[in-house]
Amino acid sequence: MDIIAPKSAPDAVARRAETLDTIAAVLPIDRRDKLAEILSDQDVETLRHLVNEGMGDNTLRALASDLGYLEAWCLAATGRSLPWPAPEALLLKFVAHHLWDPARRETDPEHGMPAAVEQSLRDGGFLRSAGPHAPDTVRRRLANWSTLTKWRSLGGAFASPALKSAIRLAIRAAPRQRLRKSAKAVTGDVMAKLLATCGGDSLRDLRDRAILMVAFASGGRRRSEVAGLRKEQLTIEPPVAGEDGSPLPSLSIHLGRTKNSGAGQDEVVYLTGRPVEALNAWLAAAKIGSGSVFRAIDRWGNVSKRALDPKAVNDIVKRRVAMAGLEVREFSAHGLRSGYLTEAANRGIPLPEAMEQSRHRSVQQASSYYNSATRRSGRASRML
Numbered sequence: 556m557d558i559i560a561p562k563s564a565p566d567a568v569a570r571r572a573e574t575l576d577t578i579a580a581v582l583p584i585d586r587r588d589k590l591a592e593i594l595s596d597q598d599v600e601t602l603r604h605l606v607n608e609g610m611g612d613n614t615l616r617a618l619a620s621d622l623g624y625l626e627a628w629c630l631a632a633t634g635r636s637l638p639w640p641a642p643e644a645l646l647l648k649f650v651a652h653h654l655w656d657p658a659r660r661e662t663d664p665e666h667g668m669p670a671a672v673e674q675s676l677r678d679g680g681f682l683r684s685a686g687p688h689a690p691d692t693v694r695r696r697l698a699n700w701s702t703l704t705k706w707r708s709l710g711g712a713f714a715s716p717a718l719k720s721a722i723r724l725a726i727r728a729a730p731r732q733r734l735r736k737s738a739k740a741v742t743g744d745v746m747a748k749l750l751a752t753c754g755g756d757s758l759r760d761l762r763d764r765a766i767l768m769v770a771f772a773s774g775g776r777r778r779s780e781v782a783g784l785r786k787e788q789l790t791i792e793p794p795v796a797g798e799d800g801s802p803l804p805s806l807s808i809h810l811g812r813t814k815n816s817g818a819g820q821d822e823v824v825y826l827t828g829r830p831v832e833a834l835n836a837w838l839a840a841a842k843i844g845s846g847s848v849f850r851a852i853d854r855w856g857n858v859s860k861r862a863l864d865p866k867a868v869n870d871i872v873k874r875r876v877a878m879a880g881l882e883v884r885e886f887s888a889h890g891l892r893s894g895y896l897t898e899a900a901n902r903g904i905p906l907p908e909a910m911e912q913s914r915h916r917s918v919q920q921a922s923s924y925y926n927s928a929t930r931r932s933g934r935a936s937r938m939l
Contacts, residue, residue, distance in 0.1 A: 643712035654725035741894035774912035775895030
């Protein structure tokens with residue numbers, strides 16, 4: 556069973572694709588054409604409106620991705636486009652298809668998402684993992700569904716007791732262990748192994764080396780922030796004196812509004828020394844004077860004019876992990892973020908100072924990485 560969207564004239568699909576391309580900085584670039592086929596004109600107009608309203612890039616990216624998934628799921632499950640507002644029965648069906656008990660599935664094939672719906676979503680590239688969804692993913696998609704409904708000035712059954720009860724019971728029946736985004740942190744020793752794999756002077760080596768060093772040294776930037784980085788966000792700063800007194804190159808990165816910052820707040824982090832040199836080497840070799848900093852490179856060595864997709868940053872990390880002879884499943888791009896704080900703890904850097912660079916707002920969240928590195932060797936574990 557394939558996901559078949561309602562027939563649209565080729566020019567309508569092209570028009571939607573062109574509109575999506577104008578806001579591609581906040582959308583999954585590799586999904587643009589698929590989204591143009593799945594989404595309606597009103598869906599695309601809603602996304603453009605949210606861009607103009609100044610909603611944060613990460614929030615918009617999640618909204619667009621979830622909207623595409625919801626539309627694809629509804630087409631596969633009901634044969635119709637997503638209705639606005641969604642009836643309570645459709646919301647309950649969504650929960651039943653995504654939160655289910657694997658043990659019961661073994662004896663009842665009809666339990667959970669129907670095989671035809673699952674296969675349709677896989678064929679369309681909307682579903683990759685096996686088994687029930689994480690409860691947080693289901694809650695997020697329902698929350699974004701509700702947000703998009705409200706932006707259409709419509710109501711909905713998202714707060715209905717039946718829906719809340721269904722979610723609660725489904726989670727209780729199919730508990731999932733909460734896992735970190737990256738099982739292991741990319742600490743200094745791991746980073747050294749990854750950088751050793753890209754020590755050549757090819758464009759890919761120069762780009763990947765710059766990505767790893769910039770993402771890590773700037774406080775463990777999120778992959779979306781790395782992929783979306785533009786030359787205009789970089790400002791050359793006065794040199795910083797090194798330990799031997801020699802001048803080290805320095806620059807600031809203006810992140811603008813981020814996931815943790817307030818509206819209108821410009822987050823700034825700094826790079827000094829080797830990461831700056833690695834970044835400058837890539838920019839010079841790729842002849843990038845403006846626009847996106849990190850870009851795709853085709854098989855013939857041509858550098859694209861468009862930014863890398865955030866997923867590509869994760870792919871690059873995993874490729875370098877494999878080249879370094881490490882276990883690929885144990886590392887991801889998020890390991891650069893957790894690794895920065897873990898390495899800061901290993902080097903005795905105070906948590907508040909590390910948080911100034913990582914731009915974490917929650918001490919509890921930041922210390923969850925920080926403390927794991929200090930508890931094992933700290934005095935609290937050696938009371939006897």
